[in-house]
Amino acid sequence: MTRVTLLGADGAPITREARSFLSGKVDLVVDSDERVSLATLQAARPDVILSAAHHYVIGPKMRATARLGAVGLHPSLLPAYRGSYPLWWALRAGEREVGLSLYHLVDAMDAGAVIGQYRVPVGRLRFAALYERVAALVPIALGDLLQAIEQTGAIPEGTPQDGEYRTYPTPPRMMRAMMKARWALR
Numbered sequence: 001m002t003r004v005t006l007l008g009a010d011g012a013p014i015t016r017e018a019r020s021f022l023s024g025k026v027d028l029v030v031d032s033d034e035r036v037s038l039a040t041l042q043a044a045r046p047d048v049i050l051s052a053a054h055h056y057v058i059g060p061k062m063r064a065t066a067r068l069g070a071v072g073l074h075p076s077l078l079p080a081y082r083g084s085y086p087l088w089w090a091l092r093a094g095e096r097e098v099g100l101s102l103y104h105l106v107d108a109m110d111a112g113a114v115i116g117q118y119r120v121p122v123g124r125l126r127f128a129a130l131y132e133r134v135a136a137l138v139p140i141a142l143g144d145l146l147q148a149i150e151q152t153g154a155i156p157e158g159t160p161q162d163g164e165y166r167t168y169p170t171p172p173r174m175m176r177a178m179m180k181a182r183w184a185l186r
Contacts, residue, residue: 002149005030005046005066012053013135014073014100021139022050025146041065048145048155051105052138058105069155070105073141075134077117078103079161082110087131090122097121098130100137102145104158113158116144 004026008015010033022028029044030036035056041049042065049070051058063070076086078101090098099119104112118137122130148156 001027002146003027003029003045003047003067005036005041005044005049006052007032007036007049007054007056007058008052009033009055013131014075014138015052015054017135017138018050018052018073018142021142036062038062038065048149049105050142057109060107063105068149068153071115071145071155072103072105072110072112073138074101074103074110075099075131076110077101077119078110078114079163087134088127091127091130095122098134100134100141102141103161104155111161113160115156115158116141 004022006015006018006022006028007030008018010016015033019028019031029046030040033054038061041062044065045067046065047067049058049063049066051070051072053073053075058070074082074086075098076082076090077097077099081087081089087098097119099117101117102115103110104115106112118141120130120133120137125133145155148154
């Protein structure tokens with residue numbers, strides 16, 4: 001059974017959906033919404049680290065504890081809307097389509113190769129309903145990931161993001177200091 005470390009905010013819909021989907025399908029060796037130490041990850045010996053709305057950077061030493069690698073779920077169609085509050089920014093910009101990206105974690109925020117993307121139309125949905133619709137894509141993304149791991153013994157390589165199309169809006173003013181402190185590389 002695949003050993004997975006799930007790191008994500010308890011209140012976030014994508015974390016909730018990830019936890020629900022993975023329960024019983026994998027061995028959840030660590031499941032936390034807090035900052036996790038390198039020692040904790042080394043002791044857990046995960047096959048995969050999964051970040052789903054996790055508020056802290058997962059640095060290179062931490063990622064290296066996972067036998068197969070570290071991946072993230074991000075509620076945008078990367079490379080668009082990297083960083084915090086991607087659905088809020090997409091709605092503010094008038095996007096007609098949003099989605100969920102499954103991608104490799106790297107040193108830069110939300111910049112790794114994209115393994116899969118799953119799309120939903122915005123329509124007349126407001127933020128909370130839209131986030132729930134995007135979160136409903138998590139089981140599909142994780143099902144695809146687990147199937148690939150089962151078939152090949154590896155996480156798919158993915159497609160590098162095209163930097164020409166990246167967007168990285170700044171967080172709302174009140175969140176800047178908090179986000180800067182949480183995402184400082186160690």
